[in-house]
Amino acid sequence: MIASQQRTQVVHLGKLLVVGAALAVASIGGAAATAIAAPSGNTPVIIVEVGDDAVFSERTTFTVGTTYAFAPINVGAERHELIIEPQGSLTAQPLTDGGRIARSAPLASSTAGMLLWRFDAPGAYQLACHGLDHGDSGVSLPIEVTN
Numbered sequence: 001m002i003a004s005q006q007r008t009q010v011v012h013l014g015k016l017l018v019v020g021a022a023l024a025v026a027s028i029g030g031a032a033a034t035a036i037a038a039p040s041g042n043t044p045v046i047i048v049e050v051g052d053d054a055v056f057s058e059r060t061t062f063t064v065g066t067t068y069a070f071a072p073i074n075v076g077a078e079r080h081e082l083i084i085e086p087q088g089s090l091t092a093q094p095l096t097d098g099g100r101i102a103r104s105a106p107l108a109s110s111t112a113g114m115l116l117w118r119f120d121a122p123g124a125y126q127l128a129c130h131g132l133d134h135g136d137s138g139v140s141l142p143i144e145v146t147n
């Protein structure tokens, strides 16, 4: 586990990386910029630490119909990603919504990403990574989505 002081540093790093990502996307313009700009307003930003041995998020309960800006930070040494999937999935089973998929880009060590996601149904889900370095079941954190 990460000591609290280290965790604080990680969160600070994450916020800087999220701002950097937002600026990068904003420079592209269009709908993506609108979506990314929203986290500075009402869209909750959820920082998710994805490590070599565990996934951590200070928030694990979410509401149907709210768009969240999940900001995965790779705090491990290996390459990781963030997948939102049904709880208990032993292989990558990312949620889908039309053409969208609840899966971040692969993240190199000490980098952050952004995954905007709105849950359309209540239930038991998990934040997970199923990279090869984790073995079959991957690393995951149970979350709950309610109406």
Ligand SMILES: [Zn+2]
Pocket (backbone or CB within 6 Å): 051, 079, 080, 081, 129, 130, 131, 134
């Ligand atoms: Zn991983």
